[in-house]
Amino acid sequence: MSSQVTALIATHLSDRRRSLLAWGLPIGLMSAFIVAIFPSVEDSISKAVEGYPEGLKEAFGIGQLSNVEQYLQAEMLSLIVPLAAGYLAVRAVASGLSGAAESGRLDVLLSAPVSRLRLCVAGFLATAVELAAVLALGWLLTMLGSALASAGLGAGPAAAGFANVWPLALLFAGLGIVACGFSLRTSVVTGAVAGVLVAMYVIDLVGKLDSGLSGIRYASVFRYYGNAIEEGIDPLAFAGVTAAAMGLAALGAWLFERRDISA
Amino acid sequence: MSVPSPTMSAMRVIETEGLTKLYGRHRGIEGVTVAVEAGEVFGFLGPNGAGKTTTIRTLLDLIHPSAGRALLFGLDSQRESVAIRSRLGNLPGDFGYGREATGREALRLLARLRGIDGLGRAEALAQRFRADLDRPLGQLSRGNRQKVGLILATFHEPELLILDEPTGGLDPLMQEEFLALVAEERERGCAVFISSHDLDEVERVCDRVGIVKDGRVIAIERVADLLAKTQRRDLVEVEFAQPVELEDVRALSGVVGAEFAHPTLEEVFLGYYREEEDE
Numbered sequence: 001m002s003s004q005v006t007a008l009i010a011t012h013l014s015d016r017r018r019s020l021l022a023w024g025l026p027i028g029l030m031s032a033f034i035v036a037i038f039p040s041v042e043d044s045i046s047k048a049v050e051g052y053p054e055g056l057k058e059a060f061g062i063g064q065l066s067n068v069e070q071y072l073q074a075e076m077l078s079l080i081v082p083l084a085a086g087y088l089a090v091r092a093v094a095s096g097l098s099g100a101a102e103s104g105r106l107d108v109l110l111s112a113p114v115s116r117l118r119l120c121v122a123g124f125l126a127t128a129v130e131l132a133a134v135l136a137l138g139w140l141l142t143m144l145g146s147a148l149a150s151a152g153l154g155a156g157p158a159a160a161g162f163a164n165v166w167p168l169a170l171l172f173a174g175l176g177i178v179a180c181g182f183s184l185r186t187s188v189v190t191g192a193v194a195g196v197l198v199a200m201y202v203i204d205l206v207g208k209l210d211s212g213l214s215g216i217r218y219a220s221v222f223r224y225y226g227n228a229i230e231e232g233i234d235p236l237a238f239a240g241v242t243a244a245a246m247g248l249a250a251l252g253a254w255l256f257e258r259r260d261i262s263a
Numbered sequence: 264m265s266v267p268s269p270t271m272s273a274m275r276v277i278e279t280e281g282l283t284k285l286y287g288r289h290r291g292i293e294g295v296t297v298a299v300e301a302g303e304v305f306g307f308l309g310p311n312g313a314g315k316t317t318t319i320r321t322l323l324d325l326i327h328p329s330a331g332r333a334l335l336f337g338l339d340s341q342r343e344s345v346a347i348r349s350r351l352g353n354l355p356g357d358f359g360y361g362r363e364a365t366g367r368e369a370l371r372l373l374a375r376l377r378g379i380d381g382l383g384r385a386e387a388l389a390q391r392f393r394a395d396l397d398r399p400l401g402q403l404s405r406g407n408r409q410k411v412g413l414i415l416a417t418f419h420e421p422e423l424l425i426l427d428e429p430t431g432g433l434d435p436l437m438q439e440e441f442l443a444l445v446a447e448e449r450e451r452g453c454a455v456f457i458s459s460h461d462l463d464e465v466e467r468v469c470d471r472v473g474i475v476k477d478g479r480v481i482a483i484e485r486v487a488d489l490l491a492k493t494q495r496r497d498l499v500e501v502e503f504a505q506p507v508e509l510e511d512v513r514a515l516s517g518v519v520g521a522e523f524a525h526p527t528l529e530e531v532f533l534g535y536y537r538e539e540e541d542e
Contacts, residue, residue: 007375104359113349
């Protein structure tokens with residue numbers, strides 16, 4: 001990796017050091033709380049879930065809720081963590097492009113001998129690292145909650161559950177760079193990509209609820225998300241979504257290279 | 264419009280040919296043709312919205328021209344932008360770098376991007392301009408931010424300095440220091456392209472000026488030639504019913520003195536504008 005990209009990544013991470021706590025702490029503490037209360041609500045939850053329609057359970061990844069892993073999946077990893085991480089990803093990647101354009105920093109950086117491609121690559125890689133750090137903190141706090149409450153959460157399955165969010169969220173970082181190829185207003189970029197994020201979730205949900213519409217799930221990255229905490233990480237889906245994220249980042253960089261950087 | 268004819272032996276650091284930028288149906292700049300040589304300080308004069316910043320952003324490849332081309336150091340401004348930027352320093356108009364970063368953090372990053380190890384010259388410049396490199400830029404006044412911007416533009420001893428409204432917010436003392444720095448850069452052989460509407464500043468430091476109006480360059484002259492030319496059109500501010508010669512005025516009984524009022528560069532500049540408007 002070039003020294004320029006390394007320098008840009010280090011600066012990006014330093015600028016966004018607070019996001020590790022701002023995002024990792026809430027995700028981790030909420031997950032820890034969910035895991036910690038599981039032993040006390042286990043029986044009542046299991047009985048309640050037995051009455052849920054099968055389609056609903058499948059749509060929200062609820063399953064049987066007979067163990068803490070299933071409960072963590074249903075309460076956090078099927079919805080809240082992916083949506084939060086996806087939004088964090090677009091915020092992070094936009095901060096280095098549209099955010100930098102708005103603050104004037106982009107003009108300064110592009111006065112130096114650094115290509116726009118390298119700026120995009122650095123922003124994407126820094127976002128990947130930031131996401132990994134936030135998810136790792138989330139996992140760590142969750143395991144802490146489990147240990148304190150003797151909930152019996154398996155470290156490996158929980159790690160798989162959190163790690164599986166990474167490529168999905170990274171895809172929205174790639175989409176964020178594409179959006180920066182069209183607009184350098186951060187509100188537009190984050191708004192548009194957050195809209196796609198929610199739309200993809202809804203598409204997947206509708207496809208799960210109505211078997212006649214299951215085909216539309218292919219338009220959503222959530223189709224490939226799965227349930228890693230129980231079934232382990234699907235390496236093909238993991239690699240495929242990561243490759244798609246990189247492809248989108250490359251497309252975004254191509255668009256970014258060709259656009260005007262407005263004053 | 265007078266077009267300069269630099270000698271072929273002089274190295275042209277900037278050379279544009281019919282540079283045009285249109286934003287849909289709106290004009291940015293049109294047919295801008297200028298040449299700046301090594302060791303020359305070139306002033307780009309015009310009011311807000313005339314096209315000065317658009318020209319600079321096109322030179323830096325921040326925006327892509329609709330037509331025409333620009334060569335910097337003989338390299339194409341679009342295809343060889345990275346190589347060009349390794350040899351220049353730029354102070355953007357209304358310099359900003361975000362609120363939380365300090366000047367020193369910005370310097371360290373730019374030094375790494377430029378492959379420079381030491382910040383010795385930057386520290387010396389910071390002392391000279393009394394710039395605070397350790398406070399977050401968001402806490403600095405516009406003038407103090409501008410000082411940091413100047414240091415970022417010059418610390419690596421570039422061959423070309425592009426400065427967009429460089430003295431905005433600087434106090435008179437620092438403006439003097441800035442003018443001295445520009446003179447030193449010229450002595451070093453650096454070409455300086457300054458966009459400004461501070462005509463006094465331009466008159467003092469620039470070798471040549473280009474006057475831009477409505478996106479078009481309407482005049483390019485040596486500052487000395489421009490002033491000499493206009494001094495031949497000296498204005499006599501007296502109120503008589505009919506035209507008179509100054510000697511006749513001086514010879515008039517009861518007149519204790521009469522003076523020529525030599526126009527300043529500002530009046531010359533405004534004169535060009537009025538001539539254009541009359542046409």
